[in-house]
Amino acid sequence: EVQLVESGGGLVQPGGSLRLSCAASGFNFDNYWMNWVRQAPGKGLEWVANIKQDGSEKYYVDSVKGRFTISRDNAENSLYLQMNSLRAEDTAVYYCVSKFIWGQGTLVTVSS
Amino acid sequence: QSVLTQPPSVSAAPGQKVTMSCSGSSSNIGNDYVCWYQQLPGTAPKLLIYENNKRPSGIPDRFSGSKSGTSATLGITGLQTGDEADYYCGTWDSSLSAYVFGTGTKVTVL
Numbered sequence: 001e002v003q004l005v006e007s008g009g010g011l012v013q014p015g016g017s018l019r020l021s022c023a024a025s026g027f028n029f030d031n032y033w034m035n036w037v038r039q040a041p042g043k044g045l046e047w048v049a050n051i052k053q054d055g056s057e058k059y060y061v062d063s064v065k066g067r068f069t070i071s072r073d074n075a076e077n078s079l080y081l082q083m084n085s086l087r088a089e090d091t092a093v094y095y096c097v098s099k100f101i102w103g104q105g106t107l108v109t110v111s112s
Numbered sequence: 113q114s115v116l117t118q119p120p121s122v123s124a125a126p127g128q129k130v131t132m133s134c135s136g137s138s139s140n141i142g143n144d145y146v147c148w149y150q151q152l153p154g155t156a157p158k159l160l161i162y163e164n165n166k167r168p169s170g171i172p173d174r175f176s177g178s179k180s181g182t183s184a185t186l187g188i189t190g191l192q193t194g195d196e197a198d199y200y201c202g203t204w205d206s207s208l209s210a211y212v213f214g215t216g217t218k219v220t221v222l
Binding site: 035037050059060061062 | 202209
């Protein structure tokens with residue numbers, strides 16, 4: 001079965017850090033750019049970052065530049081998002097996304 | 113604030129047709145392929161249309177996409193109650209070096 005499964009979400013205090021993981025299965029993971037997309041409660045979709053197949057190119061939305069780092073391990077079919085200096089406005093469901101598939105999402109809540 | 117503009121809502125009776133627009137600029141829609149996503153209530157989004165007008169396996173041909181210049185359109189024919197969802201367009205913006213989503217359109221089946 002083709003799927004993406006996120007993990008690592010939770011409650012974190014402002015200024016804290018969290019690392020999200022995404023496990024891919026059922027398709028050739030290293031053939032695709034991979035993305036993180038988030039959705040704040042009751043809001044629309046916001047693209048966060050993406051990474052090229054070999055990890056040589058990475059792009060970020062302005063609001064997370066310098067705070068978030070996207071990475072991947074093709075040997076482990078895994079995608080990661082290291083989130084530092086978290087803010088209340090980072091509270092959202094974070095989705096792992098390939099060209100055709102979305103994961104079920106993991107909730108990140110930034111609150112004291 | 114999104115760079116892609118969609119109407120907040122559209123509605124029609126069961127069996128009818130709806131269309132929704134996605135308006136952008138030369139740096140995004142005018143420069144790259146457009147995708148459309150469907151988000152049913154309480155669920156993760158799903159890819160509906162890619163490369164302007166292609167449907168992934170399993171997506172019925174009731175759903176269609178088109179692009180002209182700096183705008184794109186999603187059409188749904190034979191509207192069903194199960195089509196009630198939020199629909200988002202998306203594309204790469206070369207000026208921002210970022211993927212951008214539309215503001216989203218809520219489809220209501222009357």
